Amino acid sequence: MRTSISDKALRQLIEREATRAGFAAVAVTRPDTIPLAPARLAQFLGEGLHGSMAWMAETLERRAAPSVLWPEVRSIVVLAMNYGPGEDPRELQARPDRAAISVYARNRDYHDVMKGRLKEIAGKIVARAGGDVKVFVDTAPVMEKPLAEAAGLGWQGKHTNLVSREFGSWLFLGTIFTTAELAPDAPEIDRCGSCRACLDACPTDAFPAPYRLDARRCISYLTIENKGPIPHEFRDKIGNRIYGCDDCLAACPWNKFARAASEAKLAARDDLREPRLAELLALDDAAFRTLFSGSPVKRIGRDRFVRNVLIAAGNSADPALAEPCRALLSDPSPLVRGTAVWALSRLLPEAALSALAQRALKAESSADVVAEWHTALAIREAKQAQA
Structure with a gap:
């Protein structure tokens, strides 16, 4: 049951708790704001570009639309955690006796780091606003990047990853699905322009x-x-x-x-x-x-x-x-x-x-x-x- 907390107060609570939990940004969107995503995903799968990741095809219907995954959802809170490195990770390629491990994997598993914190925030939402919530971090069939773009946290760049004006390409994403009705934020626009640096770097x-x-x-x-x-x-x-x-x-x-991430927050x-x-x-x-x-x-x-x-x-x-x-x-x-x-x-x-x-x-x-x-x-x- 929804309590008497106002939408503004609930939003302030979410932002306050997100900051306390170490998230760099938080925004809200609705479950119907990524109408083009299903067709794009279907094309990707139809062309076999997913390789052996059969689970993507198996979860196509649920992945394509948040309301299919959970019909009760009314708002989606998208949270981003900065994992930006303090140096260019490509510099390690000049040391062939050393191993280059992707920046995100040099920390404790981000699924574990983020999920517990998301659950804490989700619990505060239920305690103050009632209703129900579900928490997702990457492993569930949720299209976090299109949702983050719809919520205004950034845009999907030409490398298909989320790009932020404040954090560059270094963001972990998680979502809280809620039955609460929250005012959505404005979507971000594509700011890649004619740049193709990411494509040429591959x-x-x-x-x-x-x-x-x-x-x-x-x-x-x-x-x-x-x-x-x-x-x-x-x-x-x-x-x-x-x-x-x-x-x-x-x-x-x-x-x-981008700002270098706090190593303590990421373990x-x-x-x-x-x-x-x-x-x-x-x-x-x-x-x-x-x-x-x-x-x-x-x-x-x-x-x-x-x-x-x-x-x-x-x-x-x-x-x-x-x-x-x-x-x-x-x-x-x-x-x-x-x-x-x-x-x-x-x-x-x-x-x-x-x-x-x-x-x-x-x-x-x-x-x-x-x-x-x-x-x-x-x-x-x-x-x-x-x-």
Whole structure:
């Protein structure tokens, strides 16, 4: 039941509690303010640009319209948390012996950080205004970015992420669905103009056109969502990015107005700023789980993570990494063994690679790993012939 609190007082309460909880911005929209989103999402899925993320198609109907997800919703409170770095994360690419982890993942899992705080704010709304609420942070079928644009927090840039005049491209988003009737804020307009810095910054050309992303070519997708081997055409382009990619975000000129986030609010992890590849290659499952406890990195599992580290090792041109890569040829995971083959093909001289292949192929039972060996040797032979 709705209590006697005025809409103005309720809005002031929400803004006050949001600030107290560490959110950088808060705004309100209605559930019917993203009418173009369903068709755009359907086109994205219809063209297969989502890759193996089948859950997007499975939740299409609920994702496309907030009122389908929850028919009782009357207002949507969109909250943004700043996670802007104090430096350009692309600078780490000049240190190939180190691993580049996406800025957002260098902190405690933002789902955990934000959800508890959103629930506190939602509880205050119910206590003062009655009614019902639901809280969502990314994992539910909610289109946060179009809703944030409709609420006026920013606009979806050409890299498809939210851009803010105050915080650049560095915002986490969460929503509170409520049955309370709140006055909506004015939507933001697109301020990208003719700029295409984010598109040009992408190492793998993952944007077939402005405002359109082919996830299958995106380094974030390849290193996080993709469960199998990383396609050969993208391996050298990944560089030392072992979890996600910040290039399109970091290239946005609006970042010049952004403020560095409070590391205390995000529970930042200094040990994940620039870890050494050699140390990450040595991680077994137990050590991986310990290192990434409370981190979003933990969700991809040790095998996929080490796969990514091996790609970075192969791109490092550091012969000192050959030995830890060689040790992974006997790893229980075919995914790890196959990627170790590729890394070694980049780090070892021709004679050493050929001798190692002869021994390894005798013991290898995985057809996929055998194929990696044959591909690596064929590529080496072709290069030798051209020399």
